[in-house]
Every structure is written in structure tokens, then in C-alpha cells.
Amino acid sequence: MTRLQQLFMEQGQSPWLDNLRRGWITSGELEDWVAQGVRGLTSNPSIFTNAILGSEDYDEEFSDAIGAGMGVEAAYWTLVSSDIRAALEILRPVYDQSNGVDGFVSVEVDPKLARDSARTSQAARQLHEQINAPNLYVKIPGTAEGLLPIRTMIAEHRSINVTLIFSLQRYAEVMETYISGLEEAEGDLSAISSVASFFVSRLDTEVDRRLDVIGTASAQELKGRAALASGKLAYELFQRTFSGPRWEALEQRGARVQRPLWASTSTKNPDYPDTLYVDGLIGPDTVNTLPDSTMAAFEDHGTVARTIDVGVDEARAVLSDLARLGIDINDVTQQLETEGVASFEKSFDELLEALETKVDSN
Numbered sequence: 001m002t003r004l005q006q007l008f009m010e011q012g013q014s015p016w017l018d019n020l021r022r023g024w025i026t027s028g029e030l031e032d033w034v035a036q037g038v039r040g041l042t043s044n045p046s047i048f049t050n051a052i053l054g055s056e057d058y059d060e061e062f063s064d065a066i067g068a069g070m071g072v073e074a075a076y077w078t079l080v081s082s083d084i085r086a087a088l089e090i091l092r093p094v095y096d097q098s099n100g101v102d103g104f105v106s107v108e109v110d111p112k113l114a115r116d117s118a119r120t121s122q123a124a125r126q127l128h129e130q131i132n133a134p135n136l137y138v139k140i141p142g143t144a145e146g147l148l149p150i151r152t153m154i155a156e157h158r159s160i161n162v163t164l165i166f167s168l169q170r171y172a173e174v175m176e177t178y179i180s181g182l183e184e185a186e187g188d189l190s191a192i193s194s195v196a197s198f199f200v201s202r203l204d205t206e207v208d209r210r211l212d213v214i215g216t217a218s219a220q221e222l223k224g225r226a227a228l229a230s231g232k233l234a235y236e237l238f239q240r241t242f243s244g245p246r247w248e249a250l251e252q253r254g255a256r257v258q259r260p261l262w263a264s265t266s267t268k269n270p271d272y273p274d275t276l277y278v279d280g281l282i283g284p285d286t287v288n289t290l291p292d293s294t295m296a297a298f299e300d301h302g303t304v305a306r307t308i309d310v311g312v313d314e315a316r317a318v319l320s321d322l323a324r325l326g327i328d329i330n331d332v333t334q335q336l337e338t339e340g341v342a343s344f345e346k347s348f349d350e351l352l353e354a355l356e357t358k359v360d361s362n
Contacts (some may be wrong), residue, residue: 062355
């Protein structure tokens with residue numbers, strides 16, 4: 001049994017792959033990952049930028065789309081949809097065998113829409129209708145403007161991956177949005193699924209930077225601890241939210257919990273263990289989406305043990321100690337949300353510019 005399989009079989013955590021490229025589909029590598037224990041897949045604009053610009057695998061389909069009269073952006077979505085459909089087919093057996101718990105593939109709405117509620121709803125609905133697969137997640141950023149579209153999509157029985165969550169406060173709002181959407185939805189709720197993508201490593205990167213500015217010994221002792229602390233407190237919040245009479249009434253209608261998904265799990269600081277954000281956040285009813293390099297590292301030397309609810313009091317103390325040092329965690333997470341949206345939008349723009357150049361050069 002692989003470590004990835006152990007994660008699910010022994011600890012109830014689903015390992016998903018945070019990457020996609022066409023070569024993996026055509027070579028059978030993605031199927032190999034699934035055989036080793038991968039139970040889902042996530043993508044984002046940066047992933048597709050690297051995939052499309054980093055190989056010639058897409059050139060023929062792109063040329064055909066342009067030759068058929070498509071604009072560059074429409075041609076891009078054709079390339080993305082092809083990869084997503086192929087991945088959905090590969091993951092579909094996992095979806096069927098798990099009774100709709102896993103086997104999902106995520107595709108993100110145009111990142112330029114992150115601050116536009118109405119157009120985000122329209123784009124998410126369009127992606128669901130065009131790709132039309134039960135194991136499709138459409139990603140909507142968990143910005144303030146994203147909450148209404150998320151609620152609307154859930155009420156329409158559309159499955160959603162809420163992405164770019166950095167703060168506990170926003171996470172609480174996202175779970176409330178999901179539950180409210182379920183309450184608005186009619187009929188049986190068992191086909192509706194959602195995950196809430198809580199980003200971890202980027203939190204340590206920014207908090208560590210601020211701790212270095214402070215420079216004291218007590219500040220240095222807190223480096224590399226904010227992300228896991230926030231994840232543990234997020235899990236506690238998850239358990240508290242999906243319990244009690246309100247949730248039980250939805251469960252009776254077939255509702256599924258919105259699992260927390262640990263995202264941004266590659267270690268950015270080379271001084272930290274390369275499996276830090278996997279080993280430290282293992283527990284039932286969770287997902288960890290790993291870049292292939294992190295997944296390979298975990299399979300090689302990761303530790304499979306329940307850690308998500310170990311040291312919760314210490315996690316609270318970490319955030320309290322940060323506050324005493326003058327680090328405003330809400331300011332940190334707001335900055336990270338803003339940067340995250342901007343980063344995806346920049347990747348998307350850079351890709352379209354590169355594709356425009358490709359058209360002009362032919």
C-alpha cells in the first residue's frame with residue numbers, strides 16, 4: 001500500500017493532485033497517479049499557463065481553433081476544456097466507487113471576475129453546463145464578492161471548489177454560505193458537493209517576513225508555525241460548524257459536509273521539511289491537494305499519522321503570541337487574498353499575451 005493510499009484508508013484524508021498537463025493525460029502518467037492513490041485533481045490559471053506555454057502539446061489544437069475563427073481567449077478555453085474533460089474521465093471511476101465523495105477535477109473561472117459577483121455566477125454556470133460532468137468542480141475565489149455566486153451555485157445544485165481562503169473569518173463565512181445555499185436548494189441534496197480550499201504555506205511566507213522585520217528571539221521562535229496553527233483551528237471550526245440541529249436537518253436531505261481542502265502545500269522555505277504542510281494537517285474528512293513534487297516527497301518519506309487535532313491549544317497560543325508581537329493576522333490574510341487574486345489574473349493575462357504573439361507570428 002502506498003502512503004497516498006494509507007492517507008485515505010487509515011486517516012480518512014483524500015490526496016489530490018495539484019497540477020495538470022496534457023502530456024500526463026496522453027502518456028498515462030495521470031492514470032498512474034490515480035493507481036497510486038490520487039483521488040482528485042485541481043487546476044488554476046497558473047497551472048495552465050505553465051502547461052500550455054511549457055510544451056508543444058497544445059499547438060495543434062490551438063492552431064485548429066484559431067483556424068476555425070475563434071479568438072485567442074475562446075481558443076484558450078477550448079484547450080482547458082479538453083484537458084479537464086480528459087481528466088474527468090480518468091477520475092470518474094474514483095467518483096463512482098466513492099459514491100461521489102472523491103474523483104473531482106477543478107477548473108477555475110476567469111480570474112478577472114474575482115471582484116464581480118454577477119459575472120462570476122454567469123461564468124461558473126456556463127462552465128458547469130458546457131463541461132457537464134457530475135465530478136466537475138468549478139472554482140470560485142472565496143473573496144467577499146465570491147460569496148453570493150457560491151451560494152447561488154450551491155442552491156442550483158452545482159458543485160463548487162471555493163478557493164483562495166486565507167483567514168479563519170473568511171472560512172467561517174464560506175461555510176455559512178455553503179449551508180445557506182443548501183437550505184435554498186430544492187429536493188435531494190446528495191449530488192451537491194463542495195470543498196473549501198484553505199491556503200497554508202503562503203501564510204507562513206508572509207508571517208515569517210514580518211517576524212524577520214521584528215527580529216527578536218521570540219519572533220524567530222514563531223517562524224514556520226502560523227500556517228499549521230491556522231489549519232488546525234480551521235479544522236476545529238469545521239467540526240463545530242457541521243454539527244448540531246441546523247446541519248442535521250440538511251443531512252436528512254442528503255447533504256454532504258463541505259470538506260476543508262489544504263492548498264498551497266508545497267514548502268516555500270527550503271529550511272523547512274518538504275512535507276511540512278502534509279504531515280502536519282492529516283485527519284478525517286479533509287483533502288490535501290499536492291503539487292507532484294510534494295506528492296513524490298510525501299510518498300518517499302512522509303509520515304502517515306493523525307495530526308490535524310493535535311496541539312490545538314498550542315495553535316491558539318501561536319496566533320496569540322503573533323498578535324502580542326504586533327502582527328495583525330487579518331491584515332496578513334487580506335494581503336494574501338489580494339496578492340492571490342492578482343497572481344492568477346497576471347498568469348491569465350500573460351498566457352493570453354503569449355498566445356496572441358503565437359498567432360501574430362504564424
